[in-house]
Amino acid sequence: MRAFCSLLLLAAVPAVLAVKTQDFKTCSQSAFCRRGRGLSARAQEASSSWVSPYSVDASTISIAPNLASFTAAVKSSLYPDIKFGLDVRIHDDGVVRVRMDEVDGLRKRYDGAASWALVAEPELSSKIRWSVGKADVRAKYGDKKDVEVVVAFNPLRVTLLQGGKEQVVLNGKGLLHMEHFRAKENSPKEEPAGESEQVVMQVNNRAWFEGDSEDEYWEEKFGSWTDSKPKGPESLSLDISFPNHGHVYGIPQHATRLSLPTTTGENAYYSEPYRLYNADVFEYLADSPMSLYGSIPVMHAHSAGSTVAIFNAVGSETWIDVAHPSPKSTETHWISESGILDVFIMPGPTPADIFAQYTRLTGTPALPAHWALGYHQCRWNYISSNDVRDVQKRFDMEDMPVDVFWLDIEYAEEHKYFIWDKKNFPDPVDMMHDVEDIGRKMVVIIDPHLKRTDNYPVYQEANERGLLVKSADGEKDYEGWCWSGSSAWIDFFNPNSWDWWKTLFKTLPQGDRWSWTDSTIDTYIWNDMNEPSVFNGPEISMPRDNVHHGGWEHRDIHNINGMLLHNLTSQAVMTRTDPPRRPFVLTRSFYAGSQRFGAMWTGDNLGTWEHMAAGVRMVLANNIGGFSFAGSDVGGFFGNPDSEMLVRWYQVGIFSPFFRAHAHIDTKRREPYLLDEPYKSIIRNVLRMRYSMLPVWYTAFRETSVTGLPVLRPHYVAFPHDEAGFAIDDQFFVGSSGLLVKPIVEKGATHTTVYLPEDQVYYDYFTHDVHRGASKGKSVTIQADLHKTPLLIRGGSIVPTRERPRRSSPLMKYDPFTLRIALSNQDVAHGELYLDDGETYSHRDGHFVWREFIAEKTEKKSKAVRISSRNLAAQKPGEAVDGVALTKYDGSNDFAKSMADVRVERVVIFGAATKPASVKMGDSELQWEYTQGVAASDKREGMASVLVIKDPGVSITSDWEIVVQA
Known part of the structure; x- marks a missing residue:
């Protein structure tokens, strides 16, 4: 839901969107990104004379007995007195973890990002052994002993090879730079010059590497806000190259193509790097590297020969440049505001191996409740109990299936979440029971900001328990502005908040603790605004110098912050009953590992064809990022789509893992039963199609909950050797079912082309027409009249369905x-x-x-x-x-x-x-x-x-x- 909407009447949405770019930083407006890109520019200019200043002190190498792990000291020729530590380990499944941190520095760098993302500390291999040479440390492993990890000493360089070919290289371009902590008076520009030849050389080298001036090291301004930056510069730059892979995917969330376009060079598709900084972006562009609501710092690199991947466990803002020096290679540059170097290298060599390796680290998607795969009906806002009842009645009158009705923020008195506005919702429990009588559920929004008022028990208890985020001084509770007006935010990094938060969702009285007795166990939760969105904050978010539990600044944990809310809400919903039932929690903000806790949606999209197409690509990207339970708002959140667009969007929605229609408060009501014929009947059939295929979706979710393979699979996942399919992102397969979908996202289309990647027969799901591929791939023309979604069944598949029309999925149990x-x-x-x-x-x-x-x-x-x-x-x-x-x-x-x-x-x-x-x-x-x-x-x-x-x-x-x- 929109964070700071002006509540204008949106009769139509222009094709060219007016995103408020002035609210959000570009790289040139971010000091640490400027410094990182400047480093890259100097390296490129110096070309072959550029050498990384970081090297391994071979005399300090310590190899763990009987484990594939070693540590060593790292030194920088720029700052000989600054110490760094390197820790390299190989897991049981061949994943390589590379960590580097400052040792005995003035302060401690944040090193907790991985602990939030990982399901457990990975087991190290006891079979692999490191071999120490004069110039490097290396290890070989794999069934054919064809995987090799080489850690070069001078300069420090980490390479993963397979079959003798370089697959992943860290610091191959010499862009590694960990800005060490320093006292303000000892900044480089103030060091004495001329005391000796050595000092002069050192200062000159620093200017060559870091730049010749301090660039907002200690304070940074953006608009009317000032970031105090009390710790000074602490950014981390790292180049990661894929020398034999021409396509990279992942790093959701961005509205861009699945195969990530370039951001540097003369032929760059974007002039800006991809940004990972969870943000509430108003009317986001349908094609942009701008940051959006979530961040998963995982990237796949793919070629016909192999697939590899990296997971960069960092929780701070991160900018990523992508370049393709040749069609067969990719170079990336990752620039993070703070944190340690903590990179997991996944060797693959197949997409299936990558998904298994990644989900062994961060967890597989949770197996959702079956009903959660049905149709969800939402808008901002159903205005009363009777409004909800009327909507349900109309769905039943029109024989349209639906499983879930949603309530947005207007249900809550003065936006005090959990507290009902009894004027419009006088009987919330009775209303919910009316919905539940035929197996349906309700979802109610719970946002993270708490109205600062003594008559709100949730805020009162959080305040009394000392559970709120602090301002930069570390003493005063932070006060910002959101839907509730003057608001405070719970600090979920404080372990004392966890059990307390879970108690709030209990439906029975909890003694002297407040609990949500005006709800039922079939009331599920929507967590919005958890980036966090702060209307009067910098970039519509929380100041970076706010302080969380443990003394960590918000800048250190920003991208992790939203994940904690839906993690704990998921636990709260699950433990309302004994024995527990599977929760449903929808989140807007997310991080690596969020797939364990619920579903996500792509945020406040617009009712345009461009956003419909972008939503398909974004959901695919989230599936690649390990978060399969994903979808985009059907119909677009903003605007009033015409009937043709709405039909096509429902056809997109039924082939999204998470299927919800949602709309802005100022849009016209667009429940599907309101449409004229033939559109109403077409959508009725579309909805029934989704319900008939629920066995397919549920079976696919079982598979992803075990193997990590995504529910929606782009061509490079399903056919990893077919180069013609590597960039395709407008059609996909549903699990292992053999269903190939090509959504229509263009106005007036009556036909489309579908790419068939193999010499196999494909059948039109509706007309039974036969289409045949070819050994080198082939495009075929498919009929796509308005009533028809291009859907093919791959030869060799058996698809189980349930064809009896029902009002909700629980009623289908014995069909x-x-x-x-x-x-x-x-x-x-x-x-x-x-x-x-x-x-x-x-x-x-x-x-x-x-x-x-x-x-x-x-x-x-x-x-x-x-x-x-x-x-x-x-x-x-x-x-x-x-x-x-x-x-x-x-x-x-x-x-x-x-x-x-x-x-x-x-x-x-x-x-x-x-x-x-x-x-x-x-x-x-x-x-x-x-x-x-x-x-x-x-x-x-x-x-x-x-x-x-x-x-x-x-x-x-x-x-x-x-x-x-x-």
Whole structure:
């Protein structure tokens, strides 16, 4: 929701947006970014004569016994008296962690970013050994001993190689610079010159490396604000090169292309670096490297030969330049305001390996509640209890499914969150029960700013407990301005705030502690404004010199700050009940590891075609960043989209992991039932499509909760060797389902082109038309009239759906299934289905159903096809659930027993070569219909043959076989 909206009536949104760029810094307005880019410019100008001043003191190397870890002292030729420490370690899975910090400095640098992001301290390898040479330390490992890490001494340089080729290089360009802590009177410009030749050389070298003047070391102004910078300069510069990788992805959140464009050089796509600084950006541009609401400092580098990645565990503002010195290589320069060097190098070598390595560090996405994958209806604001009831009634009258209704800030009296405005919401619990009667839920917003007033118990308790963020003096509680007016902010870095915050969400009285008794256990939470957004603060945020628990300045932890709110809110919601139920928490601000706690959305987008397209790319980028449960506001937050745009946006939304419509308070009401025909009926069918595919989405989320593989997969993830697909970001695959989606994001489109990356048959989901790829990739034209989303099923896939229209997803629990079998060129197919109760954690105790469906020839040269179902959990017990490996799985568990009567009501086979002679299960002939068409094994295109097997009478939980005899 918009942070400081002027509440203007938005009749339309212009194509060229008026983002208030003056509210946010550019690199040239940020002193430490200027210094970092200046360093890079001097290095480029000096070219081959540029040498990094940092080197390893070989005499100090200490190798840990029986572990792949070593430490060493690092010195800088610019400042011989300043000490640095290097710590390099290799984890069990081959990930390399490189840390460097100032030792015995005047102050301590913030080193806690990784502790918030990591699920646990990684296990070090006990099998890998470091070898110390005259010029470097190195280690080889991997199944083929083809992975090598080399730490060069002078200058310090860290290289990951695979097969003898450089994959990742730290400080290869000599841009490493850790600005050490210093006393103000001993700044370089005040050092005596001329005392000796050595001093003169030292001063000259410092000017050559750092610049010849202090650039706002001790105080910095931006607009009317002054940052006191009491610790002085402490930025960190580091170049990270990928010499054999021409594409890089990640570092969400930015509204840009998936394959990140260049920011330096004559042909730079952007003149500014990518900025990671969680910010509340008004009307953000649809194509820009500007910072937005969240920051995940992870970057993938990809080529046809391998995928590698880095995770830079830093919590402060960071600017990143990207350059492509050749089509096959990438150079990046990371400039952070504060913190230590703490970089994790992930060796891959495949995208799947990278996702596994990254999520072993920061955690896999949480398996959401099943209902959370349904449709969410929101606006700023439903104005009363009766308004909510009326909206629900209209959805039911129009036979439109919906699972969740949302309340924005106007539900709260004077924006005192948790406290209902009883004038408009006199009966909140009764209202929620009315929504819950047919399995629906409510989500209510809880923002982090607290109204500073004694009649607000949440603020009063936080104040009395000393839990509020302090001003720069470290003594006075910080006061800023937000929706509540004069506001204070809870310091969630203070451990004393944690249990207290969780108690607030209890729905039963908690003795003398305040709790939210005017809510229910089916009330879930939306955390907005947690960048944090401060209306009267610099860059619409908190001053950097504010002080948090432990004495850390806000600048040190800014990008981590928002994550703590939704982490603790998630825990609070989960522990409202005993046993706990899965929480749902939506967050706007996020950091690495946020995927463990809930969902995110891309913020306050606009109702334009450009923003619709940008939202697709942004959601893909968040999936690459490990945060799969992502979506953009359907319809755009600002503006009044016309009916065509709204239809197309719903078609985008049903193929987003998080699916919510949301709108600004000054937009016209645009609930889908308000549209005229035919648009209303089209959207009704679109919504039903989402609900029919909930088994696909839930199965995909099970996979990401175990493996880390994203729910939405761009082409480089699904087909990592196909170079023609590396830059594609307007179409994607849904999990491992075989569904290929190409959303329409252009006005008036009736056709589109879809890229097929392989020599395989693809079937149009709706028309059953056959499209064929080629060994080197091929683009095909797909019909895309307004009622139709281009959606293809890859040959070789089996897609389970539920086709009964229902009002909400919990009402579908016992509905039968349809299996769509898309035969491959080789007349085979495979698919999966995962089910559990969708709300509790009983699946971690083995209470679930996980089935594999297979279509294959009965014999190698036979024309007969066997379709079978088997228990997949029994074969892969360690993969079965999120985060818990089962050593034994009981297929007759309680949940499976409860689903025993749920049947497969229809099997549809695309591409069968000939009309069957029989379709049998055992000795029983089944009912079926066959329509002649193109076979999967043909080379032709046209309408596919379709075999429909009617109600075979098989349970979704049991093993069975159907034989189609040609």
